[in-house]
Amino acid sequence: MSGRTVGVSAWRAVSRTAYLVGLPLALVALWWLASDRSTSYYWPPLRVVLDSFPGTWFTGRLTHDVVPSLIRLGVGYATASVLGISLGVVLGSSRSLRAAAEPVLEFFRAVPPPVMVPILILLTGIGNTMKVLVIIFGAFWPILLNTVEGVRGVDEVLADTARCYRVRGPARLRYLVLPSAGPQIVTGMHQALSIGIILMVISEMVAASNGLGFAIVQFQRSFAIPEMWGGIILLGALGFGLAMLFQVVQGRALRWYHGVRKAQRGGG
Amino acid sequence: MLDVRSLRKVYEGAGRTVEAVQDLSFGVGKGEFVCILGPSGAGKTTLLKCIAGLLLPTAGEVMLQGRRVTEPPPGLAVVFQEYGRSLFPWMSCRRNVELPLRQKGLPKARRAELVEEALSAVGLGDVHDAYPWQLSGGMQQRVAIARAVAYEPAVLLMDEPFAAVDAQTRADLEDLIRSLWERLGMTILFVTHDIDEAVYLGQRVLVLSAAPTVVMEDLAVDLPPCRDQMATRSSRRFAELRAHLYEQIQAAKRGRR
Numbered sequence: 001m002s003g004r005t006v007g008v009s010a011w012r013a014v015s016r017t018a019y020l021v022g023l024p025l026a027l028v029a030l031w032w033l034a035s036d037r038s039t040s041y042y043w044p045p046l047r048v049v050l051d052s053f054p055g056t057w058f059t060g061r062l063t064h065d066v067v068p069s070l071i072r073l074g075v076g077y078a079t080a081s082v083l084g085i086s087l088g089v090v091l092g093s094s095r096s097l098r099a100a101a102e103p104v105l106e107f108f109r110a111v112p113p114p115v116m117v118p119i120l121i122l123l124t125g126i127g128n129t130m131k132v133l134v135i136i137f138g139a140f141w142p143i144l145l146n147t148v149e150g151v152r153g154v155d156e157v158l159a160d161t162a163r164c165y166r167v168r169g170p171a172r173l174r175y176l177v178l179p180s181a182g183p184q185i186v187t188g189m190h191q192a193l194s195i196g197i198i199l200m201v202i203s204e205m206v207a208a209s210n211g212l213g214f215a216i217v218q219f220q221r222s223f224a225i226p227e228m229w230g231g232i233i234l235l236g237a238l239g240f241g242l243a244m245l246f247q248v249v250q251g252r253a254l255r256w257y258h259g260v261r262k263a264q265r266g267g268g
Numbered sequence: 269m270l271d272v273r274s275l276r277k278v279y280e281g282a283g284r285t286v287e288a289v290q291d292l293s294f295g296v297g298k299g300e301f302v303c304i305l306g307p308s309g310a311g312k313t314t315l316l317k318c319i320a321g322l323l324l325p326t327a328g329e330v331m332l333q334g335r336r337v338t339e340p341p342p343g344l345a346v347v348f349q350e351y352g353r354s355l356f357p358w359m360s361c362r363r364n365v366e367l368p369l370r371q372k373g374l375p376k377a378r379r380a381e382l383v384e385e386a387l388s389a390v391g392l393g394d395v396h397d398a399y400p401w402q403l404s405g406g407m408q409q410r411v412a413i414a415r416a417v418a419y420e421p422a423v424l425l426m427d428e429p430f431a432a433v434d435a436q437t438r439a440d441l442e443d444l445i446r447s448l449w450e451r452l453g454m455t456i457l458f459v460t461h462d463i464d465e466a467v468y469l470g471q472r473v474l475v476l477s478a479a480p481t482v483v484m485e486d487l488a489v490d491l492p493p494c495r496d497q498m499a500t501r502s503s504r505r506f507a508e509l510r511a512h513l514y515e516q517i518q519a520a521k522r523g524r525r
Contacts, residue, residue, distance in 0.1 A: 155353050157350050158356065160317075160348070163321075164344065165345070165367065165368035165415075165419065166368070167368070171370075175356065179356070180358075256358040256399055257358075259357075263402070
């Protein structure tokens, strides 16, 4: 790599970071200025929203609302991942099973996850079980379907190579199938993460005694409008933070994949 | 060592059947270097896959060391043409070479030893931790060869392994295979569509007809065992063998059987 390309890529990194930080800052500033003189009850100035923020969230709501939400999301998302990947590997490896399961899968995939909320309330009450099940129900499908595609797409020559060297059973899964399907699985998990966050909030809005979604609805119903806006900002920041975390983790796990793509594009 | 008896392979497609291999019989002795030469579309890869146990023949059988091949047998390694698709891109070169040894159940110390030996034997002593996609095509194929060699196979199958590398690299890899064969004494079955390559490498050349395939000729290559890119290729006997095989291949293309 020459000095010039180092310079260019360093410059790219700097401008990317500037954009990543700068754009939100600019939008916040715009919001701040545009809302500053607002007298509307429902659109309070950002100044007022941020003033109310520490008193609302740092006095117990973090542990009372945010942590329970995150735990439900974490448990639901992890369970959906384990179920989706396991079943995806099974279905992806067997054409006849896939053919048999397809109509059922298509049906359930087409059911919007929020409609499961009323049914799950009837079946499991309004506790954590219901919320975790809703998250699982929504996050499961993209992971399952992407895993199936990823497993089906294992390269034929690579599969033959593994067979010749008698790599089979659990070793085949570990060294061939899972890594090969990895990029697709990650795509599914990425979609599932945003779906999981949405369902976390929705399930809490419908019926709950704590959680972020619950808190936001509470504020809205008690006309604590700046606090409600603060909750929405917090939710947005949380989603952004989780997405960034996801990027970092997948970048590490799929370093080989990004390397291959880069090599194929002819870049060094 | 290896016996192919009345092998026949018919592919059953949607509404049509293709007879790829009609009737193939030949034997390969222990430690022999045999090249299989045929025009493109001669069912060479089909034959190789049947020998490797990756495909089941429609009729006939493949016997390896006295046992009938119904699945990939132990002691058999394959080097494919598509090196880019036969190395695991998520593993370093070292781990690629090591994986089959792990499956064999070798202890860690022995594995490390074999990996080290094999990689330096193919001239890649210093790229253990690189990923395959960080290497050139020729180097990737060397890693695949190292993996096959480290496996210590009784039979090494090679499916047009050098068809996708440039001419210079190809000559180097040909010499590499010859020297590995001389040193390690495994049986090699080398599929190619390149006449020069077949004559240069093999002790015997099996000429296949166009599909549906039969053996057209079983030719002993009576060149001195020590091959050299310059001397061997410019020798008179090399030219004669080459011309003879060229005629055979032309005849095969015209449909002679």
